[in-house]
Amino acid sequence: MSIGMPSASPGQGDSVWHTLLELDCVTVRFGGITAVNKLSLSIAAGEIVGLLGPNGAGKTTALDTISGLRTPTAGRISYAGEDITKRSAHRNARNGVRRTFQRHQAFGWLSVEENVLVPLEWSTRGRGFFGDLLRLPHRQRQTRELLQNAAAVIDECGLADVATAPASSLPIGQLRLLEFARAVVDAPRLLLLDEPTSGLGTRETEQLGELVRKLAADFGTAVVLVEHDVDFVMSLCTRVVCMVQGAVIADGTPAEVQSNPEVIASYLGS
Numbered sequence: 001m002s003i004g005m006p007s008a009s010p011g012q013g014d015s016v017w018h019t020l021l022e023l024d025c026v027t028v029r030f031g032g033i034t035a036v037n038k039l040s041l042s043i044a045a046g047e048i049v050g051l052l053g054p055n056g057a058g059k060t061t062a063l064d065t066i067s068g069l070r071t072p073t074a075g076r077i078s079y080a081g082e083d084i085t086k087r088s089a090h091r092n093a094r095n096g097v098r099r100t101f102q103r104h105q106a107f108g109w110l111s112v113e114e115n116v117l118v119p120l121e122w123s124t125r126g127r128g129f130f131g132d133l134l135r136l137p138h139r140q141r142q143t144r145e146l147l148q149n150a151a152a153v154i155d156e157c158g159l160a161d162v163a164t165a166p167a168s169s170l171p172i173g174q175l176r177l178l179e180f181a182r183a184v185v186d187a188p189r190l191l192l193l194d195e196p197t198s199g200l201g202t203r204e205t206e207q208l209g210e211l212v213r214k215l216a217a218d219f220g221t222a223v224v225l226v227e228h229d230v231d232f233v234m235s236l237c238t239r240v241v242c243m244v245q246g247a248v249i250a251d252g253t254p255a256e257v258q259s260n261p262e263v264i265a266s267y268l269g270s
């Protein structure tokens, strides 16, 4: 897989932290509603963790909180050995935390290629204004690398034919793949995917699963996947966590979770 700019993800590939992400008793309340209730989770580099649960279980809120879009009411989150409990989503993104959303967030007026270049632009070029102004050779080389990298990711996500098309002209399946391409273009250390298969056909879903697998294997990206397609989760994930009413009721291998009586009663059986 050709995803990955060396300068964009500090510490890529090293194994200093066995545990990349740790949630310690994380609670999120909205007024009287406890959306996430004392959630504790440790996730290692390279793990693909599926987060299952019925509607309203707190899965998206958990992703929002990990990514920094929401600050927990209580508890602590650490990432790569640092406390990020109150860190902004923007800063987390710069440090290799990427996510996709249930509703795609592509910039409709930009082309597919331009959308994919956005995170590369702000993770590298934003720091080299004077180099760009003076057209220094290292900046020109960097520009070539960015474009090659974006093209490779677009190709791997099956979007080469629409690379120059505006995002607003794409059907929902391709928009989802575009959002995925943008999230993985510089090989994030932690990838949070919120219902990435919704709107995808069978072939696109398989393609997405293969890309996630390669990302985790080749770059050690830890993936947290919120998804209602249980078969997809069970076939892709190395570990599955099931939440109900904000709390974890099962955490184990796909086979263990699938046969857990409480999971069957409160989610899989419904």
Ligand SMILES: Nc1ncnc2c1ncn2[C@@H]1O[C@H](COP(=O)(O)OP(=O)(O)OP(=O)(O)O)[C@@H](O)[C@H]1O
Pocket: 030, 033, 034, 035, 053, 054, 055, 056, 057, 058, 059, 060, 061, 062
């Ligand atoms: N901004 C908010 N304000 C108030 N309540 C909220 C807010 N966001 C989520 N909730 C509530 O928190 C609980 C958890 O919602 P969340 O969206 O995290 O669940 P989910 O497991 O992702 O559900 P789904 O599978 O339907 O996406 C729900 O009761 C929801 O109504």
